[in-house]
Amino acid sequence: MAWTTSWQPQIITPYTFDRTWNTTTSRFESGKEQRRQKWSASKSGFNLYFNAQAAATLLAIRNHFDSMKGSYTTFTFPNYAEQITDTIALVNSNPDTITDSGSGFSDMGFVAGQTVTVDGSTSDDGEYTIDTGGVVAGTLTLIGTDSLSNESATSGLKVYRTYTVRYDADTFMSEYLTPTIGRSSLIRLIQVI
Numbered sequence: 343m344a345w346t347t348s349w350q351p352q353i354i355t356p357y358t359f360d361r362t363w364n365t366t367t368s369r370f371e372s373g374k375e376q377r378r379q380k381w382s383a384s385k386s387g388f389n390l391y392f393n394a395q396a397a398a399t400l401l402a403i404r405n406h407f408d409s410m411k412g413s414y415t416t417f418t419f420p421n422y423a424e425q426i427t428d429t430i431a432l433v434n435s436n437p438d439t440i441t442d443s444g445s446g447f448s449d450m451g452f453v454a455g456q457t458v459t460v461d462g463s464t465s466d467d468g469e470y471t472i473d474t475g476g477v478v479a480g481t482l483t484l485i486g487t488d489s490l491s492n493e494s495a496t497s498g499l500k501v502y503r504t505y506t507v508r509y510d511a512d513t514f515m516s517e518y519l520t521p522t523i524g525r526s527s528l529i530r531l532i533q534v535i
């Protein structure tokens with residue numbers, strides 16, 4: 343079950359995400375150091391702050407947390423900080439493509455095999471997978487089983503970089519459902535590599 347794009351965290355409290363590498367450092371008596379990279383790629387973490395959200399939205403997030411069994415199960419998450427909007431169009435071209443007249447796809451580092459989330463479409467909101475060799479400056483070519491309708495660029499159409507994540511904790515605090523005034527509740531998600 344994917345994270346729903348309507349569960350967007352607070353805009354007032356900064357939405358943040360980070361990238362972490364795992365480096366082991368061995369220090370020798372001589373003062374020299376040896377460093378080893380333990381991961382082949384960085385892992386991202388996402389800090390979602392919620393305050394003054396509709397009770398139904400917060401209950402839906404709690405139900406999602408329960409269905410994921412806390413930090414046990416993975417799901418997909420659209421990174422709100424990595425989105426392209428206003429210059430996006432959907433093309434039914436067999437294989438179908440998502441085009442960007444602003445050429446932001448390569449700037450954001452989209453790669454083959456990655457999942458993207460489309461939001462704000464008239465009929466094609468959802469997740470799509472980029473085909474092998476399917477990233478060119480202004481075009482994402484989707485795998486053959488993904489299907490889009492033609493849709494020209496509109497201000498509401500967005501494409502998000504999507505990550506496979508899990509909840510960072512196994513506890514969902516009651517304050518998430520009723521945050522105190524002036525204080526936001528934090529839900530942290532961790533990328534699964």
